[in-house]
Amino acid sequence: MYTGREHGNRRNTTEAPKNSQGAAFPPTFSLSEVKNKQRRHLMFMKLKQEKRKQKMQLKKKRRKEREALGDKAPPKEVPKTIENQRVYDETTVDPEDEEVAFDEGTDEFSAYFNRLTNPKVLITTSDRPRGRTVRFCEQLATVIPDAHVYYRRGLALKRIIPQCVARGFTYLMVINEDRKVPNGMVLCHLPDGPTAHFKVSSVRLRKEMKRRGKDPTMHSPEVILNNFSTRLGHTIGRLFAALFPHDPQFVGRQVATFHNQRDFVFFRFHRYIFKNEKKVGIQELGPRFTLKLRSLQKGTFDSKFGEYEWVLKRHEMDACRRKFQL
Amino acid sequence: MADRSRLCSVWLGSETGILKGVSLSRKQAFNFCQVSSLSRDQEVRALCWADPAESELLVGSVNGTVKTFSTEKGLFTESRSCGDPAEDGAFTGLAVADGALVTCVESGKLRVWKEESSVHVLEVDAGKSVWRMRQSPEHRHRVATGGKENGLRIWDLQRPEQPVFAAKNVRNDFLDLRRPEWVRDMAFIPGSDKVVTCTGHHEVRVYDPASPQRRPVLEAQYGEVPLTALALVPGGTSVVVGNTHGQLALLDLRKGLVRGCLKGLSGGVRALQCHASRPVVASCGLDRFLRIHSLEDRTLLHKVYLKSRLNCLLLASRDLEEGEAAEEGEKKEVKEEEEEEDEVWDAMERVEERGEPKRKLTGEEEEEEEEEGVRRKSKKKRKKGQD
Numbered sequence: 187m188y189t190g191r192e193h194g195n196r197r198n199t200t201e202a203p204k205n206s207q208g209a210a211f212p213p214t215f216s217l218s219e220v221k222n223k224q225r226r227h228l229m230f231m232k233l234k235q236e237k238r239k240q241k242m243q244l245k246k247k248r249r250k251e252r253e254a255l256g257d258k259a260p261p262k263e264v265p266k267t268i269e270n271q272r273v274y275d276e277t278t279v280d281p282e283d284e285e286v287a288f289d290e291g292t293d294e295f296s297a298y299f300n301r302l303t304n305p306k307v308l309i310t311t312s313d314r315p316r317g318r319t320v321r322f323c324e325q326l327a328t329v330i331p332d333a334h335v336y337y338r339r340g341l342a343l344k345r346i347i348p349q350c351v352a353r354g355f356t357y358l359m360v361i362n363e364d365r366k367v368p369n370g371m372v373l374c375h376l377p378d379g380p381t382a383h384f385k386v387s388s389v390r391l392r393k394e395m396k397r398r399g400k401d402p403t404m405h406s407p408e409v410i411l412n413n414f415s416t417r418l419g420h421t422i423g424r425l426f427a428a429l430f431p432h433d434p435q436f437v438g439r440q441v442a443t444f445h446n447q448r449d450f451v452f453f454r455f456h457r458y459i460f461k462n463e464k465k466v467g468i469q470e471l472g473p474r475f476t477l478k479l480r481s482l483q484k485g486t487f488d489s490k491f492g493e494y495e496w497v498l499k500r501h502e503m504d505a506c507r508r509k510f511q512l
Numbered sequence: 513m514a515d516r517s518r519l520c521s522v523w524l525g526s527e528t529g530i531l532k533g534v535s536l537s538r539k540q541a542f543n544f545c546q547v548s549s550l551s552r553d554q555e556v557r558a559l560c561w562a563d564p565a566e567s568e569l570l571v572g573s574v575n576g577t578v579k580t581f582s583t584e585k586g587l588f589t590e591s592r593s594c595g596d597p598a599e600d601g602a603f604t605g606l607a608v609a610d611g612a613l614v615t616c617v618e619s620g621k622l623r624v625w626k627e628e629s630s631v632h633v634l635e636v637d638a639g640k641s642v643w644r645m646r647q648s649p650e651h652r653h654r655v656a657t658g659g660k661e662n663g664l665r666i667w668d669l670q671r672p673e674q675p676v677f678a679a680k681n682v683r684n685d686f687l688d689l690r691r692p693e694w695v696r697d698m699a700f701i702p703g704s705d706k707v708v709t710c711t712g713h714h715e716v717r718v719y720d721p722a723s724p725q726r727r728p729v730l731e732a733q734y735g736e737v738p739l740t741a742l743a744l745v746p747g748g749t750s751v752v753v754g755n756t757h758g759q760l761a762l763l764d765l766r767k768g769l770v771r772g773c774l775k776g777l778s779g780g781v782r783a784l785q786c787h788a789s790r791p792v793v794a795s796c797g798l799d800r801f802l803r804i805h806s807l808e809d810r811t812l813l814h815k816v817y818l819k820s821r822l823n824c825l826l827l828a829s830r831d832l833e834e835g836e837a838a839e840e841g842e843k844k845e846v847k848e849e850e851e852e853e854d855e856v857w858d859a860m861e862r863v864e865e866r867g868e869p870k871r872k873l874t875g876e877e878e879e880e881e882e883e884e885g886v887r888r889k890s891k892k893k894r895k896k897g898q899d
Contacts, residue, residue, distance in 0.1 A: 276817045277800065285543065285819045289528055292552050417800065417819070484780070484798060491712060491738055493756045493780035495798040495821070502775055511778075 268448065273509040277417040290420065294379035298356070298428040305429055307333040307357040308350055313340045316366040321391055323361055325473045329442065329455050330429055331406050333359075343372075343487050351376055357429060358487070361386070371477065373425060374487045380495065381487045382425055384451075384477040391473055399457050399469035405438020406431045407455070412445040418496055419446060419512040422479060426451075440471070449510045451477040479512065513586035516542045520583070521828045522804075523569060524783075524796055525556025526820035531571055531581060534802055536814050541802075544581065546588050553597075558606040558615075559824045560647075566828055570613070572603035578613065583828075594625055594632075604659075605645025609652045609669055616645035616657060624669060636672045638665060648700040656707055658695025664709050664719055677707075677721035682728065697742040699751070701765075708765065710753050712738035716763055732768030734761050743784035743793055745807060752793050752807075754781025760795060762807065774805045776812050782822060788829040796822035 220226040252259045279286055297303045307330050309323050327333040350358055355376055362370030368389055374381040409430050414423035426444045445452045455472030482496040520533030530545040558572035569581040576597040580590040594615050601618025613625040620639045623632035639662035648654040653669045665675040681693050694712035705722045714735045717728035741754045754760045758777035761770050779799030786793045791807040798821050804814040
């Protein structure tokens with residue numbers, strides 16, 4: 187039925203010597219040899235249906251066997267995902283490790299985590315920002331309590347930093363813009379803390395979000411940090427945590443989430459409401475964006491002479507798809 | 513403690529104040545710290561061997577104390593306060609010359625301390641800022657210093673009034689502007705008077721005090737970020753440099769060309785050292801790893817995660833790392849074989865009482881001579897048990 191009448195003669199001549207050899211060689215026939223598009227399409231659909239039928243039959247058979255075995259059935263196989271197959275990172279932090287605990291307890295964020303300072307964030311952009319970036323900064327300022335947006339009048343960051351320190355700011359956030367779209371972020375912890383440089387992508391402003399709630403209120407949000415497991419991940423997680431005040435105001439029912447997956451950090455801002463003890467309703471407010479860490483520099487912003495604690499080296503680090511840094 | 517410290521062939525100082533010893537053959541790292549009081553002001557800034565036999569280490573901390581650590585005993589034996597960190601800054605170099613301790617601090621004061629006194633015998637002002645001080649391996653009384661806007665100066669501690677050699681800055685550039693200088697690390701090339709330095713402006717320069725010119729004899733550039741560490745390859749013709757991005761490069765000093773790069777580091781390099789006999793280079797830095805690369809094929813041989821940022825590094829030259837590994841390997845095999853063959857030995861002993869034990873003893877004595885004596889106690893116990 188598949189063999190086209192045009193090929194009939196050729197097939198007969200080729201089949202005869204093969205059969206005479208003894209080994210049954212199935213005539214390889216590829217759909218792409220059929221020149222008629224309609225017929226080819228029909229044959230392809232039939233092939234797909236056949237395959238699908240066989241797959242469903244196999245599934246049914248397996249399900250029957252599983253039910254027949256009952257309790258003795260082998261456990262269901264877990265599909266392999268890249269997160270499952272992640273190469274074990276030796277820098278993964280062990281919660282009971284004293285040395286790492288001491289290192290974290292006395293690092294640059296210790297002032298925040300010992301409740302000695304409150305976060306105060308200065309948000310600015312690269313020079314001459316366009317509308318989208320300006321709106322993004324304004325929305326970020328509503329999400330982060332005690333954030334102030336300033337226009338960057340072409341000032342040098344190295345000169346802004348001592349002034350910020352003098353005025354009691356704890357963070358300097360610079361949103362970099364390229365072709366009217368925000369694409370980078372420099373987050374500098376102020377007294378003498380590390381500077382992280384991120385690549386920003388997928389920025390969705392408030393009006394672009396579907397089914398969003400009303401604007402966020404002035405209450406301090408809760409912070410969720412997911413999946414920062416390695417030592418570098420811990421540092422970045424602490425960097426994000428120190429942006430927000432210590433005590434969240436649960437009255438506001440707002441939560442900011444930094445979710446790390448495959449070295450991308452996804453930021454979401456939601457308002458939640460408990461409908462009953464088991465059901466929660468959430469509505470997304472606020473901007474959403476993804477960050478990817480490009481470098482972490484020790485000390486305040488000094489890209490030329492600063493020492494880097496971690497630099498993304500794409501060709502070396504991207505060689506293995508299952509190895510992640512954060 | 514003592515047996516652990518005797519196994520270590522690489523010593524590192526960290527920012528948390530812990531002295532770490534790594535045994536590469538066993539792939540284990542040990543922490544040696546004083547009591548359980550860790551604090552950031554004990555951050556280790558300088559490490560050096562106290563004696564040529566490499567039985568004691570001198571550890572210089574940010575709070576101005578220099579502690580002596582004995583590798584035989586595995587303990588800190590002494591501690592002396594050398595200067596006030598508030599006015600001096602941290603240590604940038606430690607050396608031992610004729611039994612006296614030579615320290616250099618960031619403010620430029622180069623001091624010589626005699627034993628057990630808290631007042632320095634000699635003080636030399638080596639400029640306003642010194643980022644590194646190194647001692648010449650051939651002439652132990654010669655030291656080199658360099659820093660930011662402070663060129664290379666070679667001092668002779670026996671004649672401290674004037675430096676033996678003071679380098680001159682290179683010529684102005686094509687716009688007739690003064691080229692800034694910032695010496696970050698230096699090394700003395702064996703077999704001649706030459707000194708090679710690496711700068712914070714990504715240059716590697718070779719100076720020759722024997723020649724009449726005070727400007728560099730050779731200048732090479734690498735990368736776009738400051739070079740932070742330098743290590744001479746034994747042989748004296750090439751040098752390994754590291755920069756703040758974690759790039760390690762092998763440069764040839766005959767023409768100033770980059771021979772190749774060593775990959776793997778992700779953070780700024782703080783210290784580099786080449787092994788005296790084997791073609792390996794050890795590097796440590798802000799990414800909390802110790803890495804050992806082979807210089808011949810530029811592959812990574814060992815990578816050890818040490819949980820704090822590492823500031824300085826010292827390699828032991830007494831046993832080869834791989835040689836120690838081979839011995840350790842033999843010891844390990846021997847140990848496993850011994851454990852497995854215990855029953856075999858028992859069986860053999862019962863059969864022949866006189867002949868076998870003697871043969872076994874001599875065999876074990878030979879092994880003991882090879883070993884560093886770690887398992888002597890356990891072996892003796894075993895022998896006693898069997899006898």
